[in-house]
Amino acid sequence: MNKKELISKISEKIHEEAKDAGKIKIMHLCGTHEDTITKYNLRSLLPDNIKLLSGPGCPVCIIPDEDLQKVFHLIEKENIIFTTFGDMARVPHNGKSLFYYKAKGYDIRIVYSIFDAIKIARNSSRTVVHFGIGFETTMPSTALAILDAPENFCVFSSHRYFIPAMEHLISLGVEVNGFINPGHVSTITGIKAYEKIKKYGIPQIISGFEPEDVMLSILKLIKAIKRGDAEVFNEYTRAVTYDGNVMAQKVMDDVFSVDDWEWRGLGVVPRSGAVIKEEYSEFDVVKVFEDAFSDFVPVEDKAKKACRCGDVLRGIITPLDCPLFNKRCTPKDPVGACMVSFEGTCNIWAKFGVERN
Amino acid sequence: MCLAIPAEVEEVNFPIAIVNFGGTRKEVRIDLLPDVRVGDYVLVHVGYAIQKVDVKEVEELAAIYQKLQEEGIL
Numbered sequence: 001m002n003k004k005e006l007i008s009k010i011s012e013k014i015h016e017e018a019k020d021a022g023k024i025k026i027m028h029l030c031g032t033h034e035d036t037i038t039k040y041n042l043r044s045l046l047p048d049n050i051k052l053l054s055g056p057g058c059p060v061c062i063i064p065d066e067d068l069q070k071v072f073h074l075i076e077k078e079n080i081i082f083t084t085f086g087d088m089a090r091v092p093h094n095g096k097s098l099f100y101y102k103a104k105g106y107d108i109r110i111v112y113s114i115f116d117a118i119k120i121a122r123n124s125s126r127t128v129v130h131f132g133i134g135f136e137t138t139m140p141s142t143a144l145a146i147l148d149a150p151e152n153f154c155v156f157s158s159h160r161y162f163i164p165a166m167e168h169l170i171s172l173g174v175e176v177n178g179f180i181n182p183g184h185v186s187t188i189t190g191i192k193a194y195e196k197i198k199k200y201g202i203p204q205i206i207s208g209f210e211p212e213d214v215m216l217s218i219l220k221l222i223k224a225i226k227r228g229d230a231e232v233f234n235e236y237t238r239a240v241t242y243d244g245n246v247m248a249q250k251v252m253d254d255v256f257s258v259d260d261w262e263w264r265g266l267g268v269v270p271r272s273g274a275v276i277k278e279e280y281s282e283f284d285v286v287k288v289f290e291d292a293f294s295d296f297v298p299v300e301d302k303a304k305k306a307c308r309c310g311d312v313l314r315g316i317i318t319p320l321d322c323p324l325f326n327k328r329c330t331p332k333d334p335v336g337a338c339m340v341s342f343e344g345t346c347n348i349w350a351k352f353g354v355e356r357n
Numbered sequence: 358m359c360l361a362i363p364a365e366v367e368e369v370n371f372p373i374a375i376v377n378f379g380g381t382r383k384e385v386r387i388d389l390l391p392d393v394r395v396g397d398y399v400l401v402h403v404g405y406a407i408q409k410v411d412v413k414e415v416e417e418l419a420a421i422y423q424k425l426q427e428e429g430i431l
């Protein structure tokens with residue numbers, strides 16, 4: 001038996017199970033899951049009553065414009081070296097992006113790992129500021145870097161805890177019958193982190209990223225939904241344990257405390273922001289450059305008026321419902337963040353040529 | 358952004374290991390997985406090994422199929 005046969009077997013089984021299941025909406029929460037789903041056209045293997053929505057699963061997409069503008073503000077005012085992961089460098093605001101600043105001669109460097117940013121700092125006398133983005137998967141590496149950083153290094157923390165966002169989504173009234181939980185966030189947090197979401201009565205499954213993983217997760221969810229069973233299931237058993245990576249959790253707890261921070265599309269999500277603790281304030285850009293931020297005023301980006309990223313991130317619309325999709329907004333010339341990031345739903349749909357049929 | 362890719366550990370020199378991603382060798386940090394050994398498979402994310410993976414479960418489709426049948430899923 002090959003992969004294709006296995007997937008079509010699971011698909012058959014899904015059709016069988018779904019027959020008497022009524023309408024079911026399943027939301028996945030991870031850009032990499034959307035990538036698998038779209039690349040393998042998995043939606044076409046599902047019956048009409050099973051809908052797969054994509055949620056706020058891309059850390060680049062959910063960073064609000066205000067964070068980005070603060071970064072631009074700092075770069076304009078201070079003679080720093082600014083390091084970032086590549087995806088983030090293309091997100092536009094009012095016609096500017098980190099790449100724009102790079103082209104203008106500001107010292108912006110794309111790094112693969114925060115460890116590379118530390119190396120740059122060790123070899124320079126200037127201050128290196130790293131753009132700390134990402135959920136629980138990425139946060140431990142930033143925490144480790146802070147514990148081991150030279151004096152001329154600090155972090156702009158835009159890190160956000162993912163699991164509070166799930167609870168927030170439910171509180172916003174997003175209609176979902178089952179969640180496919182992000183596999184790599186879960187390698188760190190473990191299954192246990194989702195326990196407190198059980199009370200909402202929505203079954204969840206932690207899933208791997210192969211097409212058969214996702215299909216199997218859908219099948220297991222449909223069965224659970226029919227039984228009325230709101231467990232947290234784990235399909236990604238090869239990488240996710242009940243407790244997760246305890247050491248990584250501890251490092252995160254040592255360095256970060258929580259605050260209520262805003263997300264693009266979701267508004268303020270309680271206890272989702274990763275603030276660098278007071279004891280490490282010498283590595284926190286907000287404290288180190290307090291004066292530079294004192295005259296910061298956020299401005300709106302008029303080009304984004306028609307952009308519907310917020311609705312895409314809540315699973316309310318698909319990219320096809322955005323009037324700008326593949327017209328004014330393309331991967332080459334993006335308007336919104338969801339078209340920039342490789343894990344943004346709009347980018348994925350454009351890349352694989354999804355069209356209205 | 359938090360995509361993680363499995364790689365085989367070839368050399369360990371804490372806190373750094375050399376891993377192999379299907380032919381490409383790379384240095385990664387293993388601070389978060391202090392007990393990795395040569396021959397283990399790990400998920401690598403932004404330069405850090407974040408969790409061990411059970412490769413057997415990844416590679417053998419026949420085994421997966423059998424497991425699903427035993428669980429009564431297929």
Ligand code: SF4
Nearest residue numbers: 308309322329336346
């Ligand atoms: S197509 Fe572009 S403008 Fe529309 S929601 Fe997506 S990113 Fe925003």
Ligand code: SF4
Nearest residue numbers: 030031057182359360
């Ligand atoms: S950050 Fe992790 S959970 Fe989020 S989209 Fe990327 S792989 Fe998925």
